[in-house]
Amino acid sequence: MARAIASDSNTRQTPAPKGRGSVAYWLVQRAMQQRELTVVLVTLFVIIYFSIANSAFYTTANIITVAQYIASIAVIGFGEVLILVLGEIDLSAGAVYLSSPWFMYFFWTSGMPIGWAIVAAVACCAGIGMVNGLITVWLNVSSLIVTLAVNYALFGIVLIKSNDIQVDMPGQTGHFSIIFGIGAWSTILWAAAMMLAIWALLKRTRFGLHITATGGNLLAAAESGIRVRRVKVWCFIIISSASGLIGILDAIRIGSINPGSSGLDTVLPGIVAAVLGGTALAGGRGTIFGAALGAIFLGVLEDGFNLIGVNANWFYLAEGVMILVAMVANTQLGIVARRFRR
Amino acid sequence: MTEAESPLVEASPTRDATLAASDVVLETVGVTKSYGAVVVLRGIDMQLRRGEVLGLVGDNGAGKSTLVKILCGFQPPDTGKIYVEGKEVSFRSVADARRFGIETVYQDLALVPQLTVAQNLFLNRELTLFGGVGWLSAGKMRQLAKNYLEDIKVEIPDIDAEAESLSGGQRQAIAVARATRQNAKILLLDEPLAAMGARESALIVDLVKDLSRNLGVSMIVIDHNYTHLFELCDRLNVIQQGRIAFDQQVQDTSVEELTKFMVSQYRRELAAGQKLLEQ
Secondary structure (H helix, E strand, O other): OOOEOOOHHHOOOOOOOOOHHHHHHHHHHHHHHOOOHHHHHHHHHHHHHHHHHOHHHHOHHHHHHHHHHHHHHHHHHHHHHHHHHOOOOOOOHHHHHHHHHHHHHHHHHOOOOHHHHHHHHHHHHHHHHHHHHHHHHHOOOOHHHHHHHHHHHHHHHHHHHHOOOOEEOOOOOHHHHHHHHHOOOHHHHHHHHHHHHHHHHHHHEHHHHHHHHHHHOHHHHHHOOOOHHHHHHHHHHHHHHHHHHHHHHHHHHHOEEOOOOOOHHHHHHHHHHHHHOOOOOOOOOOOHHHHHHHHHHHHHHHHHHHHOOOOHHHHHHHHHHHHHHHHHHHHHHHHHHHHHHO | OHHHHHHHHHHHHHHHHHHHHHOEEEEEEEEEEEEOOEEEEEEEEEEEEOOOEEEEEOOOOOOHHHHHHHHOOOOOOOEEEEEEOOEEEOOOOHHHHHHOOEEEEOOOOOOOOOOEHHHHHOOOOOOEEOHHHOEEOHHHHHHHHHHHHHHOOOEOOOOOOEHHHOOHHHHHHHHHHHHHHOOOOEEEEEOOOOOOOHHHHHHHHHHHHHHHHHOOOEEEEEOOOHHHHHHHOOEEEEEEOOEEEEEEEHHHOOHHHHHHHHHHHHHHHHHHHHHHHHO
């Protein structure tokens, strides 16, 4: 005798009966259940809009430009998904992205082979992530402040060590360079690989489940014996390492590194990509593919505005308004979608 | 008086044998606890039998939650002994108590709202493939979760539903199911029927009775609501001034008798307080 624990607020949708109308309904229902729905729609919208508005949009050269532009936003976004799911935030990822090629450069100038210099630089980035995480969990300082402080500190270290002078990146020749940044599709392929790896980590492994549990209900996670602090520290290490690696690849692609920019302009698009994609700022929920779509949205937007020649003075206003529109659409559609999800 | 003292003296050497015979799974002897100058527990002697549901009653500050915190390993007693299945134990942590099969179930704290029923049931006990990598064996966990819920007759419409979308009763049932699936033999339930409609609470009552009778799970229930306690429990203990002041099988007592007992005790305390003030 089965005991039904039913509740009035939780009546499940019965499978739709056969028929054209209900198939459409089923499709709508399935679509609504996808957390990434809004970002898919707004991204499709901007792609269609710009491809109609400017014929240069669909050229290979332009697609490569966009792909190269979004790789770093996407990778930082993937890392931020993990951090946001935990209910934390990492504002230092941009500074890590900018300073890791400098670490590599310093290791290389001190005589290390280039491959090892990359490994050592990424290890430094992992160390920075560990510091972020340890201060956050052991000294109970908000990760927003910790990582903001680390962001400025890294900027300072780079300025001091470089004497504020731009340098050329090593590793510009041979197969090595093609794999590590120079190849037209190199950075976006690395980003895609990291997307799959981080997605699998979050959705298919025990560790990923513990990330969700830690962010969703810290007390319950800790009660069940999950080492919530360790989980958090590891996520800070992952985002820093990933941001550092993509930073090196981008620097090799560009060919030179400039000490003069702060990391916030780099990290914030990553956070926007994650949140646009459907990751909750409050923790507990996150989607890696959503962050990838969010990065594509931001990249297409930036590129499209350039192509149609939006006046530079209007550029940021237009970008700001578009992000706001996308986010409002996200929230409103989310309210509708929740009804379908129940 | 030698007659009064003798049972106490004789009790300790024969304790193990007596306990095994009477099927007591959890016993406390003379458990005390003070916080600074405030004495909360003055000597709790309590027994819980296999498959028994024991209700703990007491005013706020009487020491119910202190006792539960001691039993679940959250804090140690100052003095006194705790026996699990006749063996003396001392818990250093909640995890320690859990190893002895004692687990607290909280209605709202237990589940992760964003995880599915199956994921919640296996929280931190996940099954994995290829060992060290930690790749989840999702299908197997799903199937086992389904089977287990069927075994204990809890029907959840969708095993893949997120806990957030479940009702309070369903969440409570999942929390209880997780504890028993992980071999908890003694459950501590804190207001298990709080904020539940009549129909939902009836289902939890059924689950509690089912687990205690058919699986031999013992439970200690804390609740302020006498009606709930009489529905759920086999026996009631009242804690007053840090001691067990009332111990009755539910069929031998009634809500009226319990209320009368609590009120008379309250009057006595009030009179004592007034006397103190007058002095």
